[in-house]
Amino acid sequence: MTAASTPTPPGADEAREDGPPAGTDAARHDGTETGTATVRSDERLVHRSLFQRLLGRPELGAVVGAIAVFVVFSVVADSFLRASSLSTVLYASSTLGIMAVPVALLMIGGEFDLSTGVMVTTSSLVSSMFSYQMTANVWVGVGVSLLVTLGIGLFNGYMLVRTKLPSFIITLGTFLMLTGLNLGLTKAISGTVSTKTISDMEGFASARALFASELTLGPADIQITVVWWLGLVALATWLLLRTKAGNWIFAVGGGQETARAVGVPVARTKIGLYLGVALGAWISGQHLLFNYDVVQSGEGVGNELIYIAAAVIGGCLLTGGYGSAVGAAVGAFIFGMTSKGIVYAQWEPDWFKFFLGAMLLVAVLLNAYIRKRAEAKR
């Protein structure tokens, strides 16, 4: 400034005239530019993350699939859209979903449980037989069943963290043992393959109200399992996304050694996940018992794969570390819609499993494709 003003007064004048406004203008311009820049980058951030959040959601594939299945059955089955049909569909989805949600958490935590299907049966058998044999209030049986089922979950989890064997093997062992125990003990105690009726026993009505009642909601009757199901989804979602434990579940599934190295209690987290599965099996088992009054001891075999399939359709990675509870619920909903929709469409129900299998493959391919797209976008 001074160097410019000394040699040429007119230049200095010019500089003085132009300088200050130019300077303030520049300053103001600078200010606004950085202002808009930050605003712009914020906008970009919000815009991008919304877009990405949608693409990056693990549930996306399942939601798209659910809409497709819904549309198909709405078109081909006239009765599908009736309130009573939808409530039947919801009921079928809920009985699966109550198990699919904790199974999904377990899979996000990087483990399998093949004993879930028969564990449900074990839970209801224990409840029924304890109450009947002890001629106790059915609530005592319900409580004992809770302890036994949690015990099985604890066994699975403890064996896993102690032996460090793959959970596939350990729970395959539990699955086979429970299948045998269900049949063997029921026959030894009741003399037949099913339990005795307990509907005339004390506390049955109140237990039935909690586990197997119907709520009237406008034109449709909603089974209480739907409430349990949605409650579990909400609880699991909150646990996964908003608590320490949720962070740990993602971490032990996505990088167990890393998690251990930064101080995450890996063993406790995994055992907790197996206890969660056991809790789901208990709710599910009590529903079976109080809905049908008697329990067939051979039931439940094969359901464990359906739960896993629902979780996978819902976006859970088989290798762990990725997935969501809402996705698993949507996966269960797809199963519910298909199993009942085939009936309403008056198709041959023998084809049900075929459709499920095809859907599983399509869903997994869709998930993989979407995830790749989402990651390429970043």
Place this chain on the structure above:
Amino acid sequence: MSAEKAAGTEQAGTAHEPQRAADTGAGTAAEKTADAQGTPLVELRDVSKFYGNIRALEGVSLQVHAGEISCVLGDNGAGKSTLIKIVAGLHQHDAGSFRVNGEETRLSSPRDALDRGIATVYQDLAVVPLMPVWRNFFLGSEPTRGRGPFARLDVEQMRRTTHSELLRMGIDLRDVDQPIGTLSGGERQCVAIARAVYFGAKVLVLDEPTAALGVKQSGVVLKYVAAARDAGLGVVLITHNPHHAYLVGDRFVLLKRGAMAGSHRKEELALEELTRQMSGGSELEQLSHELERAPVPEHLR
């Protein structure tokens, strides 16, 4: 800063409390020399570790002082990872003495090590790739709001802190929600280092932080290693690259087949000497002899 104040009072009057100087992690240049003679943050003396009848480590000594970088060099299988596992609390030593702040210690778990201010950043398992950056940053030490069963993650604070802490290290993330696996290897190491510094680690153990990185990214990581040192942390840098080690190191411990092959301070050592010792001096001469062009044998002509 309260740490400096505490160190100041310590210097003024209490010579019989050398441990507190180490505790406060004093890191200014003036205190560094005084501290160097004081109690090391971590000290291993004649530490040995056996896996069954295999000698993984025998008679290894290492000192880590606040504001200094101790480099552990060695070839594959020299015992570097065993050493790191002992310091990190993953394994326990079988013989010798392991002192933290002058106190004889056996670390029972990585959590135990963290509670004593020893944070370890592993080369290949520094982060969980599928998890968002902010979840990784706070993994294992998540801040919560509310109490009991209603304790929930303080997500806003976690996101904000992650962004600002990474910005301080020169990583400007567009989105802390992106999976950390989408960051480059150097950035991931930096996130792990930033995390350790943020959680108040006094000793930072780095396992081959530059091993899988290119020249430029290695430079970035070394810069943050130096920054951690300047912040008053004691750093253990495990590497097999003598050039990287010599750039930042104050002390050098050389390992060979589980035993000490040398322990030097930077003043006593030239880079050429370090490189020669690292590459195994005489072994290299032997190798060069073997690789010399020899006349083609008769039957191959």
